Amino acid sequence: MIISVASGKGGTGKTTIAVNLALSLGDVQFLDCDVEEPNAHIFLKPCFTDKSTIFVPVPEIDESKCTYCGKCREVCAYNAVAVLGATGAGGGSVLVFPHLCHGCGACSIFCPEKAIKETGREIGVVESGIKDGMEFVHGRLNVGEAMSPPLIRKVKERADSARTVIIDAPPGTSCPVITAVEGSDFCLLVTEPTPFGLNDLVLAAGMLRELKIPFAVAVNRDGIGDGKVDDYCAGEKIPVLMRIPFSKEIAGAYSRGETAVSLFPELAGQFRDLFSRIKSLSGGS
Ligand code: SF4
Numbered sequence: 001m002i003i004s005v006a007s008g009k010g011g012t013g014k015t016t017i018a019v020n021l022a023l024s025l026g027d028v029q030f031l032d033c034d035v036e037e038p039n040a041h042i043f044l045k046p047c048f049t050d051k052s053t054i055f056v057p058v059p060e061i062d063e064s065k066c067t068y069c070g071k072c073r074e075v076c077a078y079n080a081v082a083v084l085g086a087t088g089a090g091g092g093s094v095l096v097f098p099h100l101c102h103g104c105g106a107c108s109i110f111c112p113e114k115a116i117k118e119t120g121r122e123i124g125v126v127e128s129g130i131k132d133g134m135e136f137v138h139g140r141l142n143v144g145e146a147m148s149p150p151l152i153r154k155v156k157e158r159a160d161s162a163r164t165v166i167i168d169a170p171p172g173t174s175c176p177v178i179t180a181v182e183g184s185d186f187c188l189l190v191t192e193p194t195p196f197g198l199n200d201l202v203l204a205a206g207m208l209r210e211l212k213i214p215f216a217v218a219v220n221r222d223g224i225g226d227g228k229v230d231d232y233c234a235g236e237k238i239p240v241l242m243r244i245p246f247s248k249e250i251a252g253a254y255s256r257g258e259t260a261v262s263l264f265p266e267l268a269g270q271f272r273d274l275f276s277r278i279k280s281l282s283g284g285s
């Protein structure tokens with residue numbers, strides 16, 4: 001089964017929970033899809049054995065064939081093409097903005113003159129490795145690159161759904177997190193009991209309902225805020241499956257690249273209980 005771990009905002013402890021869940025279960029596949037800021041490897045310390053460079057296709061215009069008809073601009077939903085002097089009779093110019101291009105291929109399909117071919121633009125790498133039987137895969141987006149979903153999809157292509165797969169999703173509720181959690185059997189939303197935590201939890205819950213992915217909540221740093229996250233979850237009938245109390249020791253371990261279960265081995269039992277509850281809520285066996 002595929003379990004994604006997400007949060008409506010960064011800094012809630014999403015990676016902490018994903019990593020400690022993975023370590024408590026052992027034989028899992030861990031996919032770090034937070035490709036803009038992958039950091040699960042700092043805690044899991046895999047030995048990397050494979051690295052692939054990832055490209056997205058971007059159009060290249062052969063202006064000797066182009067009639068500047070403007071069709072490519074019309075079909076591009078991402079405003080990644082501009083056709084100047086689009087008279088249909090020549091004498092213009094076609095500009096492609098690679099960082100806006102999603103590589104959908106529509107422009108080359110619809111070009112009536114077959115004047116567009118696709119070339120690859122490098123956006124990042126996918127690296128994979130192993131640690132104590134755990135298969136680890138992550139993506140690293142190039143600095144300044146905006147197009148993370150194609151790289152996230154490449155990381156997810158490695159998912160082996162016959163195993164337990166844990167996906168560490170990017171924070172937020174926009175395209176990257178949707179790409180990361182889509183297809184999950186269950187999503188665990190990590191939040192903290194503060195007004196900011198609640199605000200972003202509400203947005204993330206709405207996103208998962210739209211995607212029809214079953215989900216529940218884990219409260220990190222329990223005890224630091226108020227009871228509004230609990231009130232919201234109770235009102236919306238969203239199960240709260242785990243609470244990790246605020247602890248200076250756990251925060252200190254995180255800052256040193258250590259894990260909570262290595263510091264407090266008794267927590268592993270709680271993470272295994274969390275997994276059992278996720279399985280029963282998702283209908284998994
Ligand atoms: S669709 Fe083809 S022919 Fe028309 S402007 Fe674009 S590249 Fe040129």
Ligand code: SF4
Pocket residue numbers: 057058059075076077078079080081096100101102103104105106107108
């Ligand atoms: S490949 Fe798609 S996104 Fe990129 S320029 Fe062409 S139509 Fe636009």
